[in-house]
Amino acid sequence: MKRKERLSESAYIQGVLSGDRVVLSRAITLVESTLPADQELAEAVVSGILSHTGNSIRIGITGVPGVGKSTFIETFGKIVVDKGLKLAVLAIDPSSQKTGGSILGDKTRMETLAADKRAYIRPSPTGSTLGGVSARTREAMLLCEAAGFDVIFIETVGVGQSEIAVRGMVDFFLLLMLAGAGDELQGIKKGIIEICDALVINKADGDNLPMAKRAQREYANALHLFPIRESGWLPKVKICSAVEKTGLVEIWEMISEYRDLTKANGFYDANRAEQRGNWMHEHIGYLLKNQFYQDSLIQEKLKKNLPAVKSGALSAIAIAKELVELFMEGKAKK
Amino acid sequence: MKRKERLSESAYIQGVLSGDRVVLSRAITLVESTLPADQELAEAVVSGILSHTGNSIRIGITGVPGVGKSTFIETFGKIVVDKGLKLAVLAIDPSSQKTGGSILGDKTRMETLAADKRAYIRPSPTGSTLGGVSARTREAMLLCEAAGFDVIFIETVGVGQSEIAVRGMVDFFLLLMLAGAGDELQGIKKGIIEICDALVINKADGDNLPMAKRAQREYANALHLFPIRESGWLPKVKICSAVEKTGLVEIWEMISEYRDLTKANGFYDANRAEQRGNWMHEHIGYLLKNQFYQDSLIQEKLKKNLPAVKSGALSAIAIAKELVELFMEGKAKK
Known part of the structure; x- marks a missing residue:
């Protein structure tokens, strides 16, 4: 594959800030590069746009394969853009580490949204360590913010590592589920539920609807058993059907409610401050190892x-x- | 809590090598210590016993809460000790990071096994980072090997991170599950199943038995879709009842079969060599950060x-x- 010429630092910065999507894509490619020269340039670009970041709401979306994540993101994304908001969708896919191919690296998964000018979909970087992928996802997120996106979805699938990485860079973390689970799903709850702000039961349509409503009640009851969050937010349980497009507006309203609450009580900003500090520590670890091994x-x-x-x-x-x-x-x- | 006096380096080493359980416990406490002086001594002790390690089979056991892990380990552990093998049980419990208390740090969970002279149960260290916990679990495992244990179970519960850490230090990785799951569990498979050597469906008793057998067939079919492992081993699906004590002998036979196969084809030793190399790299990262922050x-x-x-x-x-x-x-x- 022939490599494109790199732009200058200021060309990247100006292009991103003006919302030029071609430059944005090339800037994300730059931050994903593992070449030392690219990394230096990428660092300068990210530092250069940093004062223009922070204005989007960052939403992590997770759920096991089969839960209908792509369809959910398509239809939920439509709700967001119909509100006049610009949406960027990024993905972390640690499964690609093992299988060598990215199951998320395919824009055609979300055809309607991909064709929508108000949305920008970036396939996930592949073939690297999770630490690297999540660091680059964070930088891609900042570039999207600098380019003027109002809402950012960070999608993840995995067995836990990537969820924790995403939790560390978003404002709101949403777990997509299916109804019809017994005891075995009660188990999943402990780990993931502790870090999520909402459980959304997808495929709540047709014959599934009664079961979804029952699951919603059960989970809502179970959530009361967890200690109150630092955010002051009691995680909510919602049902929706991405296929029938029901329940999606309510999810956006819930996220808005969360933002209002946590902006008012100071958690929203405190959480972002904490995330920036952690980002620095992660980067220190990365640089130390880099210098050592070189x-x-x-x-x-x-x-x-x-x-x-x-x-x-x-x-x-x-x-x-x-x-x-x-x-x-x-x-x-x- | 009053701290016990430390022993000398040679007293730890000789005590562990002679199989003295009091010294073994104190040596594990030493490796779990975060005091710099203790860490230096711990490093000397671990290096001192290292040539006496490697003779056990290391078995990782995971499964969400509610799957019956404690009962399984009790009854399966009994099968192991009844074969004349000495068993040590260690635990990694990342949940304690968040909740501040260890759900595994309780010997009374496994009363029968804890009272058995042929078994040694070590509660999990608490209140530290996962990286630290897993590093110390590895050293505790080596100490147990040097003390003459033939079989080591490393138990974990978590949302993924700890499973991956344990996978990196064991020979065989067993996932305990329950039957009766629908599509939602199919999803879990991708991430965890890729790293496990056996799926064991627990609570296959009474009314659950037909469902367990059906799940066994379904998972066995699904496993054929995964690419062949580097180990040459096709992951197996077993059913058991820890309460009725059925299917447990078969699980031990399966692990023995795995060991025979992978020792013959060279994977067993190659995997351990790889793990030792990774251990060094992890420790390098730890030391670099340590020096930096000090x-x-x-x-x-x-x-x-x-x-x-x-x-x-x-x-x-x-x-x-x-x-x-x-x-x-x-x-x-x-």
């Missing part, structure tokens, strides 16, 4: 010692310690 | 800049970069 002396020693660490002849923690000490001394000598 | 100049600058990073006035990534550069220069000046 050190030529370390690379040489690693190559020499790794076989004995793998065979168990040398202690993994002892070698780790030795290499880190060597790295620090190497810096001290320079 | 640097007094960094602490001062962090304190000064964090408010502006949180408010968004300063760029999180720019400050991260600046601090890491400062840290490296500081080392260079010394």
Whole structure:
């Protein structure tokens, strides 16, 4: 694949700020690049647009495959854009790490929304570590905000890691579910429900409707057993049908209500402040490791010692310690 | 709580190697300590016993709350010790991070097994980051191996993170489930099933039995759709009843079969070698961050800049970069 020429730092920044989608896409591609030169440029671009970010509401949407996430995002996204709001949809897909292909990297999943000028859909980056993917998703989110999007959906599917990463970068976290589950789903609740602001039971249509309503009552009762959130918000349980387009307006109203409540009580801003601090710490960890592994002396020693660490002849923690000490001394000598 | 006196490095090592459970427990407490002096001693102890490790089979056991994990471990553990094997049970419980208390930190959950001299149950460490917990679980596992345990169960409950951490330190990974799930459970499969070696449907008794058998067939069919594992092992689906004590011997036979297959084709050792390498890399990351955050100049600058990073006035990534550069220069000046 032939690589496109990079733009200048100011061309990226001006293009993004003017809402140019071609430049926005190229800027996101830049932040997704693993080339050191691109990373430096990407960092400058992100820092350059940072003062223009923060004006969207960031909504995380999760749910296991089969729950109807794509259809939900299409129809719910339509509600959002019909309100005159500009919508960007980003995705984190850790499953691509293992399978090598992204199940979300396909715009054709959301054909109607993709064709809508008021929406921007960005397929997920593939083939990298979750840490990297989530860091780049955060930067893509900021670029979309700088480009003037009012609402950002961050979609995720996974077994937990990606949900926690997304929770760390959004304002509101929505879990999409299906009704008709027994005890086994009660179990899922503990982990995920603790981090979500709303449970939405999808496919509440036709014969499923009574079951969905029953599940809604059960979950609503169960949610009362959880300790009150720092946000002051009691997580809600909603039902909807993405296919019949019912219940979707109510979901948007709920999110607006959440925003009003948490902006008034200060949680909205406090949460974002906390997220920015964590972002810095994550980036510190990334940079430290990056510098370590790019050190030529370390690379040489690693190559020499790794076989004995793998065979168990040398202690993994002892070698780790030795290499880190060597790295620090190497810096001290320079 | 009054702290016990620490033993000498050689007293820990000799005590563990002689199978002294009191010393083993104290050594595990030592590796769980966050005090720098303890960590140094712990590292020496772990390095000292390392050549005596690797002789157990390490089995990860996961499943959502309500699936009957404690009862399963009790009755399945009984099968293991009745074969004349010494069993250690360790737990990773990330939920304690949020709730502040460990739901697994209670020996009384497994009363029969806890009273059995052939078994050793170690409650999970609490109140720390997942990375820290999993690192210490790995070291606790090695200590148990050095103390002569033949089989180690590492139990986990969580929303994904801990499962992936455990997968990274065991030979065999078992997912406990319940029958009676519809489409919604099909979804869970993708993420977790990709990393597990067996699905065990628990509570396959009484009225549940036909449903369990049906679920077994369905999952077995579904598993054929997944790509063949690097291990050469096709994940199996088993049914059991921990209460009626049925199907448990078959599970042990399956694990033995897995071990025979993967020892013969080389995967067993290759996987462990890979795990040792990853352990070293994880420890490198930990040490680098540790050194960084203990640097007094960094602490001062962090304190000064964090408010502006949180408010968004300063760029999180720019400050991260600046601090890491400062840290490296500081080392260079010394």
